[in-house]
Amino acid sequence: MSRIQTAEEITRNYGERCPDFEPGCPCCQMWAMHDEIERLRASTPVASQIEGDVGGKETVTVPIEPPAALLRSMAIRYDHGLGVPGYYDQQIFGAENIGHARRMESTITTMRQLYEEVVGKGFYRPENSNAE
Numbered sequence: 001m002s003r004i005q006t007a008e009e010i011t012r013n014y015g016e017r018c019p020d021f022e023p024g025c026p027c028c029q030m031w032a033m034h035d036e037i038e039r040l041r042a043s044t045p046v047a048s049q050i051e052g053d054v055g056g057k058e059t060v061t062v063p064i065e066p067p068a069a070l071l072r073s074m075a076i077r078y079d080h081g082l083g084v085p086g087y088y089d090q091q092i093f094g095a096e097n098i099g100h101a102r103r104m105e106s107t108i109t110t111m112r113q114l115y116e117e118v119v120g121k122g123f124y125r126p127e128n129s130n131a132e
């Protein structure tokens with residue numbers, strides 16, 4: 001899975017939605033990803049919840065505590081397979097695979113750490129840096 005395709009592209013390249021969702025089916029995977037991205041795009045961006053539209057601005061204010069939907073969006077952007085329910089529960093990923101739910105949990109922990117870097121709760125501290 002690479003780029004997120006539009007509904008028209010998915011229909012052309014994979015076909016219409018299958019009647020039942022099957023995590024191993026490429027067509028179902030593409031539609032599940034499409035639906036998840038649409039849901040995430042429909043949610044209001046964190047910065048604009050506070051400041052209005054972020055378009056054209058050079059800086060925005062974000063909350064120190066990230067909303068769950070933001071962390072989920074970050075996780076799925078980092079690993080598109082996480083946007084397909086049950087994707088990492090498939091046998092093809094081998095016995096060492098920890099499964100979909102735990103992989104999502106682990107990736108969200110990583111995304112929370114990255115977010116902490118942005119809001120000054122990580123290793124990097126603007127006041128201590130040499131302003132690179």
Ligand SMILES: [Zn+2]
Binds near residue numbers: 022
């Ligand atoms: Zn299918």
